[in-house]
Amino acid sequence: MLDPHPSLPEFDYIKPKTLAEASQFLADHAGEARPLLGGTDIFVRMRDGFWKDQYLVDVKGLDGTNEISFDPAKGLTIxxxxxxxxxxxxxxVKVHYAVLAEAVDSVASYQLRSRATIVGNICNASPAGDTIGACILLGGVLNVHGLDGKRQEPLSTFFKGPGSTVLKAGDVVVSIELPLPPKGLQGTYLKLGRNKSSDLSIVGVTAIGYPDADTVSGYRVKVALASVAPTPLVVDKVEEIMAAKPITEDVIAEAAEAAFETASPIDDVRGGAKYRKLMSRNLSKKALTVVWEKLGR
Ligand SMILES: Cc1cc2nc3c(=O)[nH]c(=O)nc-3n(C[C@H](O)[C@H](O)[C@H](O)COP(=O)(O)OP(=O)(O)OC[C@H]3O[C@@H](n4cnc5c(N)ncnc54)[C@H](O)[C@@H]3O)c2cc1C
Structure with a gap:
């Protein structure tokens, strides 16, 4: 049974001076050390007894971790x-990545967001992570520093299961890169939660769309779902359906049905599986309609 009055266990706070030092320490202490950013996931999991790490390795401030920059040719690096x-x-971000800003602003409260990071949201690998769908659909790639030096990990192949990613002992995510979005991109993030603040989603839907002369419809439209599968879920069928014929309300309904069919949620404290599945259809339909209207229908 969970302790009704849990407290944070003792741990050692490690502040490495370089990425190489951080990776070495994390590898030397695999299973008993983890990278620390805002700590908004870590401290809750440790307080509740789920994580028992001896060492928290603060990677904030290491080379490349503290900057956010935009290059009109390359895109955004966070x-x-x-x-x-x-x-x-x-x-x-407001101009070129508005859908990411919308997703970010749906996370808990302003106070929490002054600590919480997007990379922490991604590395925590919860299927409910609100910012993950936008980062995947926008083509996000992580810059990782590991024991063998630097490498890149695309978000499309990053998640393996709840709380599980391709990262290995010693890996530190340094930043995320988002390429310049296609011209005319519009998007939205719709989140269904039990309340308007400080709660994870029951279902979350990120939708983006942009003009694309190579499709029959003239548009490329994509949807990612949160909280309805073991990992954040891109519904490939939505893209196919929305590309294959001129977009109408019926086509949007067909695409939303594909989201319903792809979702494989579980029952948990926030909502039942059946409700979640139904809401992935309803919310997808709403999100696709919003994007379609923003594109000028
Ligand atoms: C009250 C409350 C409300 C919340 N509401 C929401 C919500 O509405 N939506 C939502 O999505 N989340 C929510 N969360 C969860 C949490 O705030 C987010 O997941 C947040 O983005 C985590 O970021 P962080 O910087 O605090 O990560 P941390 O807690 O520091 O780290 C999270 C995980 O990532 C790993 N990690 C951190 N940095 C790195 C790195 N550089 N390289 C590799 N691994 C790393 C850590 O070891 C840990 O496993 C909530 C949390 C609380 C406490």
Whole structure:
């Protein structure tokens, strides 16, 4: 039974001076050390007894982790230690990555977002992570520093299961890169939660769309679902359906049905599986309609 009055266990706080030092320490202490950013997931999991790490390795401030920058040719780079509030307040994020700002602003409260990071949200690998869908659909790639030096990990192949990713002992995510979005991109994030603040989603739907002369419909439209599968879920069928014929209300309904069919949620404290599955259809339909209207239908 869970302790009704849990407290944070003792741990050692490690502040490495370089990425190489951080990776070495994490590898030497595999299974008893983890990277620390905002700590908004870590401290809750440790307080509740689910995680028992002896060492928290603070990677904020290490080379490349503290900057957010936009290059009109390359896109956006968000350092791992950049808080969610810094991201959504960034002028270039508001203009070019509005769907990410919308997803960020749906996370808990302003106070929490002053600590919480997008990279922490991703590395925690909860299927409910609100910012993950936008990062995947926008083509996000992680810059990782490991024992063998630097490498990149695309988000499309990053998640293996709840709380599980392709990261290995010694890996530190330094930043996430989001390429320049296609011209005319519109998007939205719709989140169904038990309340308007400080709760994870029952279902979350990220939808984006942009003009694409190579499709029959003239548009490329994509949907990612949160909280309805073991990992964040991109519904490939939505893209196929929305590309294959001129977009109408019926086509949107067909695409939303594909989201319903792809979702494989479980029952948990926030909602039943059946409700979640039905809401993945309803919310997808709403999100696709919003995007379609933003595109000028
Ligand atoms: C009250 C409350 C409400 C919340 N509401 C929401 C919500 O509405 N939506 C939502 O999505 N989440 C929510 N969360 C969860 C949490 O705030 C987010 O997942 C947040 O983005 C985590 O970021 P962080 O910087 O605090 O990560 P941390 O807690 O520091 O780390 C999270 C995980 O990532 C790993 N990690 C951290 N940095 C790195 C790195 N550089 N390289 C590799 N691995 C790393 C850590 O070891 C840990 O496993 C909530 C949490 C609380 C406490």
């Amino acid at each position: 350092g791992a230690g950049v808080s969610m509030n810094r991201v959504s307040a960034h002028p270039d």
